[in-house]
Amino acid sequence: xxxxxxxxxxxxxxxxxxxxxxxxxxxxxxxxxxxxxxxxxxxxxxxxxxxxxxxxxxxxxxxxxxxxxxxxxxxxxxxxxxxxxxxxxxxxxxxxxxxxxxxxxxxxxxxxxxxxxxxxxxxxxxxxxxxxxxxxxxxxxxxxxxxxxxxxxxxxxxxxxxxxxxxxxxxxxxxxxxxxxxxxxxxxxxxxxxxxxxxxxxxxxxxxxxxxxxxx
Numbered sequence: 332x333x334x335x336x337x338x339x340x341x342x343x344x345x346x347x348x349x350x351x352x353x354x355x356x357x358x359x360x361x362x363x364x365x366x367x368x369x370x371x372x373x374x375x376x377x378x379x380x381x382x383x384x385x386x387x388x389x390x391x392x393x394x395x396x397x398x399x400x401x402x403x404x405x406x407x408x409x410x411x412x413x414x415x416x417x418x419x420x421x422x423x424x425x426x427x428x429x430x431x432x433x434x435x436x437x438x439x440x441x442x443x444x445x446x447x448x449x450x451x452x453x454x455x456x457x458x459x460x461x462x463x464x465x466x467x468x469x470x471x472x473x474x475x476x477x478x479x480x481x482x483x484x485x486x487x488x489x490x491x492x493x494x495x496x497x498x499x500x501x502x503x504x505x506x507x508x509x510x511x512x513x514x515x516x517x518x519x520x521x522x523x524x525x526x527x528x529x530x531x532x533x534x535x536x537x538x539x540x541x542x543x544x545x546x547x
Contacts, residue, residue, distance in 0.1 A: 332389045334360045340387045341365055350379045356397065358384075363391030363547075370400045374464045385520040391545045399465040401437060407463035409434040415461050425453040430471055432458065437465030444474045448531035448539075473537045475509055483511065483533050490529040497525040502543065504530070509537035516546045 332340075337360040345353035356369040365384050371377050381395045407415070412434040420426045427450055430443040439458050445451050451471045458467050484506045491499030502515035511530045517523050523543045530539045 334362070337363070337365065337387070337389050341384050341390065344383045344387050345380060348379060348383045351376055351383055353380070356380060360390075363389060364394065365390050365392070366394040366396060368396045370398050372400065372402055373462070374399050374459045374466060378459055389547055390520070391547075399437070401463060401465060407437075409436070412437065412439070412461070412463045415463070416458055419457050419461050420454060423453060423457050425450060426457065430454050437463060438468060439464050439466070440468040441471050444472050446474055448473065448536070475535050475537045483535060486533050487511065487530050490532065491526065494525055494529060497522050497529070499526070502526055509535055510540065511536050511538070512540040512542060514542045516544045518546060520545055 338358050341358045341360065342353070345351050345356055345358070352372060356367055356371065359366045359368070365387075367380055367384060371380060377395065377397045377399055380397060381393050384390055384393045413432060416432045416434065416439055420430060420432070427443075427445050430441060430445060430450075432442070433440050439461075441451075441454050441458065445454070451469060451473070454471060455467050455469045458464060484504050487504050488499065491497055491502060491504075498517065501517065502513060505512040505514070511533070513526055513530055517526065523541070523545055526543060527539055527541050530536060
């Protein structure tokens with residue numbers, strides 16, 4: 332596919348997604364890498380725009396340079412925004428009470444600890460939906476025990492084999508302490524996301540380095 336053709340497909344997908352107002356989004360493409368520029372009205376729209384671009388066939392990576400510009404009536408003082416963020420987290424049973432947040436001109440920084448990566452991701456997802464949030468800086472630390480390298484590698488590889496949405500034959504898994512490095516190639520962003528999620532689900536994993544390439 333040509334760069335112009337890929338740009339057109341991404342623009343169409345952004346327009347097609349009702350969660351994204353694509354009126355002020357500019358799209359460029361070069362050898363499969365797509366760049367999004369412009370403005371959106373919320374952090375959630377920025378996140379959804381990237382997901383929409385990643386769904387398009389032929390996209391190998393997405394650079395999300397969109398800026399969030401909050402409409403006046405949704406702008407909030409830092410104390411008010413922090414209160415809304417803490418309330419949103421308190422209502423979500425997946426987010427541990429050890430997670431805290433602070434707000435600075437719309438940028439929310441998450442701190443504290445969690446036992447699992449999915450808890451960190453849940454906190455970031457929930458906060459991204461709070462009106463007035465411009466960006467999220469996730470600094471939540473994982474408190475995981477030191478795993479046995481061989482056990483982690485084997486467990487992740489078996490998880491790849493079980494996953495019906497993932498062809499793990501072209502993937503590699505390397506472990507160093509509680510760090511996991513994934514390599515190889517997959518045929519879609521959904522497969523890549525499934526592989527990364529499987530690695531994070533292994534007990535004791537504190538960091539996942541994603542070196543997977545999306546190839547078509």
